[in-house]
Amino acid sequence: MSELKFDVAGIGNALVDVIANADDAFLSAQSIQKGGMTLIDADRADALYGAMGTAIESSGGSCANTIAGLASLGGTGAFFGKVKKDQLGDVFVHDIKTLGVAFPSKIATGGVPTGRCLVLVTPDAERSMSTFLGAAQNLTPDDIDADVIKASAVTYMEGYLWDQQGAKDAFLKAAKIAREAGRVVSLTLSDSFCVDRFRSEFRNLVKNEIDLLFANESELLSLYETTSFDDALAQLRKECKHAAVTRSANGAVILADGEAHKVAADKVEKVVDTTGAGDLFAAGFLYGFARQMSPVKCGQYGAMAAAEIISHYGPRPLVSLKELAAQKGL
């Protein structure tokens, strides 16, 4: 077995988030599915951006947020994703590299611009996302460096990759390399609409290829087409060795070798923007998991990281999560 160099290698869509406040009436007028992620083309992205209010920009991308969070905790990470060499691409690469994350993917010098995700935050702090994938859609198996995957304790991938054949193939290639190297293969279901698009494939994946699954409650209910959380959990328990299921303010349930553990959510004074909550829970959990902490401790790291991210706009930590963990006695 090759030497371990990274806690986690992540594969996901490399995106810059464009975040603005909006009310429910705006979402309706723009036919945006509240709480979901919808893929849009360049023209629609321009039109929606034109209609949106004052925005702030932040590096984003679900899996990239997770790897950034992991690095902020002091973990070692690598991220595979595609950007173009343009101003937003520079922002993405800066923000991931400044945390010490390895970024082995080649940067596109031509073609479509770096992808962006238009995030609308409603007064209830819920986020609704419209994603123009841009360069991110051109991730292919060639972008996956086998040596990095082999040297990572966990290879973690986002369900969103399933929307593009090349990215999906990159996922499957990486999963195969990781499995053959005796590493852990991990997946997040990404969002319930995504699960809806690829339910049978995700069911097969979870059953046969995934060692550690991340999902929130609605994604899990969608996966098993049930309205009963307990039923869904019981089914997942039979199919997947490790899982972390988040339930917003109600905390999380961790499944580990057939045992279920509850972890409470961390208290947050004011929830500002829930973008990245699941991504950062995964960051904290993976940090603990890669370092073989107990399931509950992994969950506590996740809860802490998620609480930081929802207290401000944007899906990347604005303080050192390592210092925050130390302050909280983790």
Place this chain on the structure above:
Amino acid sequence: MSELKFDVAGIGNALVDVIANADDAFLSAQSIQKGGMTLIDADRADALYGAMGTAIESSGGSCANTIAGLASLGGTGAFFGKVKKDQLGDVFVHDIKTLGVAFPSKIATGGVPTGRCLVLVTPDAERSMSTFLGAAQNLTPDDIDADVIKASAVTYMEGYLWDQQGAKDAFLKAAKIAREAGRVVSLTLSDSFCVDRFRSEFRNLVKNEIDLLFANESELLSLYETTSFDDALAQLRKECKHAAVTRSANGAVILADGEAHKVAADKVEKVVDTTGAGDLFAAGFLYGFARQMSPVKCGQYGAMAAAEIISHYGPRPLVSLKELAAQKGL
């Protein structure tokens, strides 16, 4: 006299802010003057950006922030400033236009990229700025549309313009047009180091050309080379008809026709990032001033807008200041 169309026309550097947390040791290591604004070239900008941590991006530029704040209050504004047609230029133009602000300046299609300001926020919420002017340095008198200036109750300009001859000439051209049209000419001193660079010119301006001056305490002390706030205020009183001098948590002093009025600062639960505090005070003040409210009421609008901006990262309001003002009974 031509018809009034705008409360305020602003002229300033069009910049996108790149905001990251840093500690005092980082500022020292990078030789950055704490609390000030330093002009840097492209190479230095790249090097500093490379050394900075995870950032968020937000439209910025002192005067542009003021006009954005004015528009968020329901005021009518125009802004003159130079960006290039690139991704950060698109961000700048989107964020100013989405508020209904007129943006008559031609957008550069070639040459240097849109300017940016690298903002480092220390744990005490103080911001230190390193600005790569980029396209902003190419503002010239040709960019000033006389009809817009004539149709604006106030023409408001930032002292930072003095760093570039073309921008300075644009300022002087606009001031002349405004004065001849019987409009109000207003200036912000921008920062105490800027005052230090151009003290005698600013002294002449204040005495002879400016109807309404904005300054903070340290800028005013620098202008009159004194350590006594009362002395500086007494001198300003003799030289300038209207002025608003901000003193951070100690509120502001408004000078109006020889009378001084004190306005308290609005309470803020947690000061996160002071970037834009002065800009937004000016926004609120100008909103009231253009609508001929009392000096104290103008100051209260300023205090309210400043309090919103320092409660989060970034120098642009994230909520409607008009709604906030209504909630506060202004």
